[in-house]
Amino acid sequence: MDDHGESEIGVLLRDARVRLGLTQQQLAVRAGVGVGTVRDLEQGRSSQPRASSVQALATVLGLSPRHRAELQQLAHRRPRRAEAPSGPVHLGVLGPLTVTRAGEPVTLGSGRHRIVLARLALTPDRPVGPEELIALLWGDDAPPSAANVVQTHVSLLRRVLSPQVRPELVPGGYRLRVGEEQLDLVAYRARLAEARLPGLAPQRAFDLLDDALDRWRGDQAVEDVPELDDDPLVTALADERVEATIRLARLSRTLRRASHVLPRLRPLAARHPWHESLHAQLVVALAGSGQQAAALEAYDSVRRRLADELGIDPGPELAEARQQVLTGRWTPRERVSAGPARPWQAPAPPLDFTGREEELHRVERALRYPTHGPGTPPMVVCVISGMAGVGKTSLALQAARSVRAEFPDGQVYLDLRGADERPVGVAYALARLLRARGVEGRAIPADADEAAALYRSVLSDRRVLVILDNARNAA
Secondary structure (H helix, E strand, O other): OOHHHHHHHHHHHHHHHHHOOOOHHHHHHHHOOOHHHHHHHHOOOOOOOOHHHHHHHHHHHOOOHHHHHHHHHHHHOOOOOOOOOOOOEEEEOOOOOEEEEOOEEOOOOOOOHHHHHHHHHHOOOOOEOHHHHHHHHHOOOOOOOHHHHHHHHHHHHHHHOOOOOOEEEEOOEEEEOOOOOOEHHHHHHHHHHHHOOOOOOHHHHHHHHHHHHOOOOOOOOOOOOHHHOOOHHHHHHHHHHHHHHHHHHHHHHHOOOHHHHHHHHHHHHHHOOOOHHHHHHHHHHHHHOOOHHHHHHHHHHHHHHHHHHHOOOOOHHHHHHHHHHHHOOOOOOOOEOOOOOOOEOOOOOOOOOOOOHHHHHHHHHHHHOOOOOOOOOOOOOOOOOOOOOOOHHHHHHHHHHHOHHHOOOOEEEEEOOOOOOOOOOHHHHHHHHHHHOOEOHHHOOOOHHHHHHHHHHHHOOOOOEEEEEOOOOOO
């Protein structure tokens, strides 16, 4: 096709656009291409248009098959590009939208296909309906050809991404099938989920949260796709990041890592000026890293902001953080005083204990020979149940005395008062058990989850018999 042919194509596009009553800007928006592309094609200045742009324009303008073929011929005259590097593709949404192949950036361009990719990547392995994508791209001004244009964008993404990472058409819409090696969001959430597993050691939970938060590259998810700024998915990710940082900060107090979390807390607190839990953790972390004056100044700053702009006082958590600074209770949670290294708290069994030989033998056997796989610690839970007054406590105490040699690190005893109107609470019970192991009272967290984490740390690699009497139920 010669230059005259290109001019005829320009006239064809312009006439079709005018018949539909569209400006160049409106045509570009509906087709998802740059307005410069439309202008250059109409004025015959583009000898090498993109095939995807040509197809999108033809769809919006409703061109005949013959004219579509002419446009495609024009597009196919583009010189062959150098072959793209091979290798695994990785997508990033925890910050600007990025695509890399074998570690090298892949240019996505500025078309609306970037919006489609960003939205699909925010819900990996879940279909996104075409109606949602159309509303995201055009709002209430979608053209009749909107569904076809969305399909054009998806086709472009399939060519840009590898066969293993690309959108696919499934019942309900389009889905981006990816794993944690291919999308930072999947890896991020996998680590957050593992950090929430019950019984996880504090250091392991800390490392998982730290690794997860390291994957953030910016202030907001897909921060260079403004169409998604106010999307609930982006907002939820921001909230999730704050909660993960708070959990990391709480663990840092147990593990003496306050200074490690400060670079995460400071910028996040600045972006969330009203989040009192986040600011409370910043206050305590500053004190824990030796910056008591800065901690009090951080508290005064948020207190003034709450008073001046909202007319309220700091809530209990923020006020407690200030009190911890004033009283020095940011002390690392693992510090143990000169208390008993091996507590022997179990009361003596009744002198006239008799009978229950079979039950006693079963309890002793369970405590002495726990069945676990190789390499696992010898832990067992033994429950003695029955109606009131049948001698459950006497049996437990007799068994505790019999197996004393099996637990060289001591025995702790706690009456849970399950029959009372107000049984012992979880936080109180944990505090009692921690003090029995020699942990200072001021070093015991008020939060039950934190106290449980410290309790697991204190008992790690220890053989201790814990006797809980008068339990109301399994919880």
